[in-house]
Amino acid sequence: MINEKLPKIWYGGDYNPEQWEPEIWKEDERMFKLAGIDVATVNVFSWELNQPDEHTYDFTQLDETMDRLYKSGVYVCLATSTGAHPAWMARKYPDVLRVDVQGRKRKFGGRHNSCPNSPTYRKYSTLMAGKLAERYKDHPGLLIWHISNEYGGYCYCDNCAAGFREWLKERYGNLDALNKAWNTRFWGHTFYDWEEIVPPSELSEEWGGNRTNFQGISLDYRRFMSHSLLECYRLEYEEIKKHTPNIPVTTNLMGFYPELDYFEWAKYMDIVSWDNYPSLDTPVSFTAMTHDLMRGLKSGDPFMLMEQTPSQQNWQAYNSLKRPGVMRLWSYQAVARGADTVLFFQLRRSIGACEKYHGAVIEHVGHEHTRVFREVAELGRELQQLGDTLLDARTEAKIGIVYDWENRWATELSSGPTIALNYVNEVHKYYDALFQMHVESDMVSVEEDFGKYEIVIAPVMYMVKPGFAKKVEQFVAAGGTFVTTFFSGIVNENDLVTTGGYPGELRSVLGIWAEEIDALFPDQKNQIVMKRSWGSLEGPYECGLLCDLIHSEGAEVLAEYGSDFYKGMPVLTVNKFGKGRAYYVASSPEADFLQGLMKNLCEEKGIKPLLDAPVGVEVARRVKNGLEYLFLLNHNAEASAVEIGASERKDLLANAVVTGSVTVPGRGVVILESKPQS
Template structure:
């Protein structure tokens, strides 16, 4: 729990006083009070200001601002400033500069511009973190540490090549093993010396594919390089973490993640974060269920521990193709969406809009006009007042689910490094199709890693589980044998952790659990589709549904076919199967169905498993979530529609914490409005 010294939902965000003259500071503090802001994130990109040369450290501005904020009752999320190295460092120590995918060495510029295996970067970033921890360890404003910012970006320099070889030696022990797990006999790629292994880039094994994914001649090599680069960036984080913990062992440490960000294995990273934080930047047309899934993914990184919403925009973004305004009420609504799904903070980028450079048109609590008489500021102040009223009511409340979707970064890498079967196959999109069906049915879902405790769930899904890691098949068999229900899909059980095919018929190690074997995989063109024809006896389902992308041609062994294909030469072959296994059942969806099928089938399946929706009825565009604390249950109902919507709470009733209004039965929720209902016992 991060809130012991400020027991409420923290409200504020990134503040860059180092970019402004001092007369602006006092005006900012005046408006912070008006907006109800009580937390400021400082020092995110101030390395060049704090360390103008190799020997000099100057924290005078930061001392003054820490003191001023504390005097005004504002706590500090203190960043280490190491997300962009100073220009002097790049000039004096060129090893700090990255080499890109194309083999060219970068010049100074941008951010996330440091090689993660540069001895220079590792030395000076850890030293900066320690200097800050030594200086501010006893400062009363300090609430939480924020290391670097939005870690990202791979490097292909000689330092990375050398470190990669060391990483491989530690992982595999011998070149013979490397040659075997990468199947280097293909195309005569056998390695005879460690020095012959180079990073997979456009100069060696990789290229950018037609679908925007990276394609590779040797997926095992590319998969290991992704693992290595994620680990290398994590090592940089850990160096700063350890330097900070040496001086402030009781203050929590985080770095801001970015939802389904492909480059880094966040499940591995989360083990080294005291609290997960993340930056939420949906577009105007991002499905609300996708944003909800990202919140659930971030919450699931550390079990059901609440997370920090580290960044969102008060209104406009600056980096998307079309930077639309958030309509009136949307900022508040999306803030509560985060809280509903486990956030214990509501923080913005940024508190004052920057005057120049690439983020000068990114929204802020204080706009360029410089006063409080704006729509955005008024909405921020109204939300600040509500969060103050809520106090610590929701702090550390937990979201509990009976359904889990398994999300695995290494599987994601492997699926999209694969040389086939279809460029249309997108791992996260397939997971979202299933998540969206539960979202529309108002059924809570956890999004968790494969190491999660599955025993607390009645239903577990693993769409497109292409890679089956050691022990996973046994774990799933035990879960189902003990009464659990499991669902997986086409293109599952194909390879092991090294992207080597499991021989003997797909779905490999899952064959016994699923009771099927797959003979072929048909890839459909975007203009093609097939049909899922439901067999008789399946109440609640239509006779047929469309499907596409991939179609597995499967044979039932111990499984029963529940639906069949309706078209092409494989018409009549199973498209949906169920296998009784011990006290539970395992389902296989052999194709990518249209959304209506998933909504109908998964709603029916949940009813059969006694997994109940959170409300009796909510129209499309209305979202629900439930948090629990100290025996109390808090039902969030959020209307993403611009117009009012009628919601039925069924047998539930309670008091809306925001309006003190009693709610029960059928009620109307205003457009873009929120209820937080403390439910009656």
């Protein structure tokens, strides 16, 4: 349980009373009660209000907000306000402002504009966190701390350059080791003095986003920037913990956000929280995968849904309304996959600036007679009804899918073999195959204990970090099934190629070696031709993007390429290693192939789908105290019938006992409680 003060799924969201006059606050309280709102996130961007100048701190309005909300029955998620520094700070201490990748010094404006290595920012942000914690440590309405907001964005200023050099000294110890790791004999880049090293900006090594001359330098700068921003978070965290050691602390993450290594960040978060903003056309399975990633950051612990819109967003190219029922459906999708909160941005819609067209519980019309408010209030009633039933429930998956931010950075920085390779998309293809089968999976780091799983899948494992190959070998030797793909085992943690043939350190467990890698144009395809029918796989199937030209070194060839000069070469192999098996998929296949492959592997390991549900109906499960909670989430506009078997189950939302077949309304939700099914 996040905080025992509120033993239910928290319901509420971001609230900005400072943007409104006092007469509005009373109306807010009335409507919060109608909607079942019991948590408000406040003080997210109020640094300038709390500290109007360098020496003055004024918490008068925040005091009033904290007291008023608590008296009205609303608890507080208290932010530290450090996501946007005040204008006076930028004017007096310009070191607080970032320098962008093109070398331009920013002015005051926007948010996320603070240099993470600015002594000024670190000093005053830590002071603010400490003053807030000391002031509100005993406030009965305080539930959780929310540090800053949506950390992100890199800086290339002189302070960051100096910090980068110090970070490199700690990482490599001496210049000889650094020069070797970066392969600086290439293009005459050998460094003889630490001061010669500069950040890889568009003034030095990079251009056009993720294009760089030196992958090692750019990779390390991404590590350093993630580390620098994490240090800012940790300074505030430690200051807060001095005063409130028993109040949980978090910051809101952003799913697959590319710039920060969230597995590393999660080590310093008491609970993971994240902001979920899919588009109308975002695949349902991608949102599910992101929830699973957030759950996986702390090895399966429940997480917080910190933000979602009640209906409309303001910052995407096409900001569609959530259709009737979708807000509720997507809220329960988060809960089904591990969320113990349902929080919105925002509770009352702003009247000015860039978020005035971002949806809210209370719209510009200002009353409760709106479609959005009615839906929010109905969900609030259901969450009150559920109480603490689902809190701390876990997911028990037997399949782990490896995701690694540093591997993503290295893959995206690679100068070839194709611009079309998208690491996240390739991971999603494997996740989606299991999702469509209603088979549970966890998103895991390279540091996770693989022994918890029957199957571990590591798509595009381009970078093999120290110890990973040995870990895979031990997992497979003990009886596990390992699956990896094209463009795997190529480089080490410094982005230096492991010579002796791809897939490098994974070559032994896979029983193959790769000679060349062919990059196909978007309109080019090859084929996967099965050497014999294997379970659900018959073929042929299309493949594309990249094609590894591989040779067996003991692995059984299950399928071959169907065309081009490498027709007849292996494209799918399996290698027996100890008690287990390791599979290699040498190209990027179509969905039908992956679903067939996953079905075969699940059958081999005795892993069964949660249910046999119709297309468009998502099935997820949480388990607690010897009971399982099965979520049926119908993403179709029309009702769908789902066979649940002969055993009796309790429909928690309808408060009825059901058996046999359950009809899930269009965009509807059913939550079934029962003893685990055999």
